[in-house]
Amino acid sequence: DIQMTQSPSSLPASLGERVTIICRASQGISYNLNWYQQKPDGTIKPLIYYTSNLQSGVPSSFSGSRSGTDYSLTISSLEPEDFAMYYCQQDASFPYTFGAGTKLELK
Amino acid sequence: QVQLKETGPDLVQLTQTLSITCTVSGFSLSTYNVHWVRQPPGKGLEWMGAMWNGGGTDYNSAFKSRLSISRDTSKSQVFLKLNSLQTDDTAKYFCARHTGGYNYHYFDYWGQGVMVTVSS
Numbered sequence: 105d106i107q108m109t110q111s112p113s114s115l116p117a118s119l120g121e122r123v124t125i126i127c128r129a130s131q132g133i134s135y136n137l138n139w140y141q142q143k144p145d146g147t148i149k150p151l152i153y154y155t156s157n158l159q160s161g162v163p164s165s166f167s168g169s170r171s172g173t174d175y176s177l178t179i180s181s182l183e184p185e186d187f188a189m190y191y192c193q194q195d196a197s198f199p200y201t202f203g204a205g206t207k208l209e210l211k
Numbered sequence: 212q213v214q215l216k217e218t219g220p221d222l223v224q225l226t227q228t229l230s231i232t233c234t235v236s237g238f239s240l241s242t243y244n245v246h247w248v249r250q251p252p253g254k255g256l257e258w259m260g261a262m263w264n265g266g267g268t269d270y271n272s273a274f275k276s277r278l279s280i281s282r283d284t285s286k287s288q289v290f291l292k293l294n295s296l297q298t299d300d301t302a303k304y305f306c307a308r309h310t311g312g313y314n315y316h317y318f319d320y321w322g323q324g325v326m327v328t329v330s331s
Contacts, residue, residue, distance in 0.1 A: 131230040138254075140290035140318040145323055146303065168265055195316045200246075201273040 105200025106130050106194050116211040117182055125177045125206045127192035136196035137175040139168060142189040142205075150175060151190075182208075213237035215245070233306030233322060239262065244309035245289045246318065247280065257302075261309065262289050268310050270325045271321035278282040283298045297330045303331075317326040 107130035117123050127137065141154040150159045152168035155175060165180045179186055187210050192203040217233035233245060240262070247259040260270040263278050270278050279292040289306060303326045307318035 134314075136315060141316070148305065148307075148318075148321040150317055150319055153317040153319075157315075159319070191220070193256070193258075193317070195311075198269060199273065202254045202256040202258070 105199055106133060106197060106201050107201040108192055108194055108201050110192055110206055111206065112206060113204065114207050114209065116209050118182065118185060118211045121182050123179050123182065123208065125190055125192075125208075127175045127177075127203045129173050129196075131177070132173070132192045133196035136194055137168075137170070138193045138195065139166075139177045140191045142191065144188070173190055174192050177209075213308065213320045215308060215320055216321045217304060219220075219304065219308055219325045220328060221326065222328050223296055224331055225296060225298065225329055227296055228292060229296055229300065229304075229327060229329075231306075231325060231327070232293045233289040235308070237242050238308065240284045240287060240289065245282075246307050246309050247291050247317075247318070248305045249306055250305070250324070251299070251302045259291070259304075262278075273309070288318055298329050298331065301327065301329045313322040 109128045111126050135155040136157050142148045151162050151166050155170050157170045167178050169176050187208050190206045214236045216234050244263050244314050246261045249257050252258050260280050260283050268280050277294050282289045303324040305321045305324040308320040310319045
């Protein structure tokens with residue numbers, strides 16, 4: 105199985121701050137990396153698919169990129185509604201696997 | 212609009228079988244794939260398996276032969292059955308629509324999930 109190592113697990117940040125979350129794949133996944141947001145009420149929505157494609161309706165403050173085996177989610181300027189859990193997910197091969205999650209919290 | 216809704220029991224006894232239904236609206240099961248993902252309390256997400264739009268299935272081998280996914284396209288429902296339940300099967304179970312293009316796929320709509328507790 106492909107292991108997705110996500111960091112940090114917790115990220116204290118302030119409103120307006122720029123933050124980055126990283127996922128590293130244990131083997132090549134050829135840009136097949138997606139990002140999801142989970143709110144405290146449990147609802148999950150996609151943010152970024154195929155490394156860098158913004159899901160419809162998601163603010164342009166969210167972006168995704170790749171550098172080697174590291175995949176990044178960046179939020180350029182934090183809004184109150186951005187404080188949530190974030191998960192990466194690879195769909196390069198079965199079983200699909202998720203990172204352990206990053207809790208973005210208000211500093 | 213696209214919606215997915217999971218229904219199932221709140222509590223299931225140890226060693227018994229869990230049955231959850233995902234009822235979808237706003238799209239056809241013959242066109243889109245639906246997958247199951249679960250999340251133990253306070254933990255991360257785990258992919259369980261897939262119902263493909265053509266009727267085939269794929270399963271996470273972590274569930275060995277305990278897991279079965281089926282569907283009724285006429286009722287727009289996908290079913291999950293997980294047998295020989297253990298306490299570590301306590302989790303919120305989500306169904307999600309799976310979409311994409313030639314070389315990429317992702318989950319674009321998720322249900323709200325159903326929380327299931329396995330009790331001894």
